[in-house]
Amino acid sequence: MEAGDVLLPWQAPVIERALALRQAEQLPHAVMIDLADRGDATVLIHQLAQALLCHTPREHTPCGACETCRLLRAGTCGDFGLVTLETDDKTKKLSKNIKIDQIRDLIYQLNLTRQHGALKIAAIYPAERMNTASANALLKTLEEPAAGVLLLxxxxxxxxxxxxxxxRCQQWSVPLPDRALADAWLEGQGIGRDVAETYLDYARGDPLLAADLAHRGYAELVQEFKRDFAQFMRGELAVAELASKLNQSDADLVRRLIDMILRAYSFQTSGVSADGDSQQTVDRARAQALQRLYGRAGSQLATDENNLDFQLQLEDVLISIKQILSRRPN
Ligand SMILES: [Zn+2]
Structure with a gap:
């Protein structure tokens, strides 16, 4: 989900907020930035660091020419450290967690003398990927912060x-943009207004996810899946065939399709339509069975690999959906 090195417009208020707090000398020692979108936040982190560390910023924009700006661009500024998921040298796969050694190195760096300015910034992203040991290692630093350090x-x-x-952190959140801003941004990504609405609905308002799904042709996949699923329900398509067809798409898209169908039927059977109106027909037993399956399917399909096991789990979930939906109402 790459969006280049341009700051996302709905993330810009974070930088303004940080600069205003610094000007008022109220910058906290630890901030947690909670992003509603699923995009890569490293551009935001770098721009925020540069805005705060630049010697001669103009109007919320780093000058790009001072020593700190040059060092930051070269990735050698001793006043800024970012800990993130690492790529394994051998497997070339991204690690699942931020490890305790990375946190320890960061803390060690923080305790060094500042190099150029009055502020040092240490960022951890994605912070939810710290394991328990990493989080515990960080706690002491949060409890007794060093002067002039901003932990992000x-x-x-x-x-x-x-x-x-x-x-122990001040909480900042970055909500999703409104539809007008999301539409405008998607248009800039080459996604026209005619399809933008459909994809924003699929992505529940997240423009980055919407763009990703659009580039991968998700809408066509939904149409195909709806046709196939209807055939499967009528007994015209075997479960193995349906699962094998699905298994040709990326696992995350398949999970999304299953999620969509389970949510749609859950709404229907619980007597609430998708727009919140209550309906006449309520089938509590069926609604509960779908709810249980919804939880179970999530863990059954929680893999990034499209392999035989994934296909078998998929078949199991599809059979369960069919059984629940074919059951006679009580
Ligand atoms: Zn500068």
Whole structure:
């Protein structure tokens, strides 16, 4: 989900807020930035650091010419450190967690003398990927912060971060943009207004996810899946065939399709339509069975690999959906 090195317009208020606080000499020692969108936040982190560390900023914009700006661009500024998921040298895969050694190195760096200015910035992203040991290692620094240090914990999922860590940070959130801004941004990505609405609905308002889904042709996949699923329900398409067809798409898209169908039927059977109106037909037993399956399917399909096991799990979930929906109402 790359959007180049341009700051996303709905993230810009974060930088303004930080600069205003610094001007008022009220910059906290730890901030948790909670992003509602799923995009890569490293551009935001770098621009925020540069805006705060630049010697001669103009109107919220770093000058780009001072020593700090030059060092930051070269990635050698000793006043800024970013800890993130690392790529394994051998497997070339991205690690699942931020490891304790990375946090320890960051803390060690923080305790060094400042190099150029009155502020040092240490960022952790995605902060929800710290394991328990990493979070514990960070706690002491949060409890006894060094002077002139700003700790930035940037996350897409604040709820996964231990309360002990969360409660010691000032909470900032970056909500999703409104539809007009989202439409304009998508248009800049080459996604016309005619399809932007459809994809923003699929992505529940997240323009980055909408752009990603659009570039991967998700809408066509939905249409195809709806046709295939109807055939499967009528007994015209075997479960193995449907699962094998689905298995040709990326696992995250398949999870999205299953999620969509389960949500749609859950709404229907619980007597609430998607727009919140209550309906006549309520089938509590069926609604509960769908709810249970919704939870179970999430963990059954929680893999990034399209392999035989994924296909078998998929078949199991599809059979379960069919069984629940074919059951006679009580
Ligand atoms: Zn500068």
């Amino acid at each position: 914990l940037v996350t897409h999922n604040r709820g996964r971060i231990p309360v002990t860590v969360r409660s």
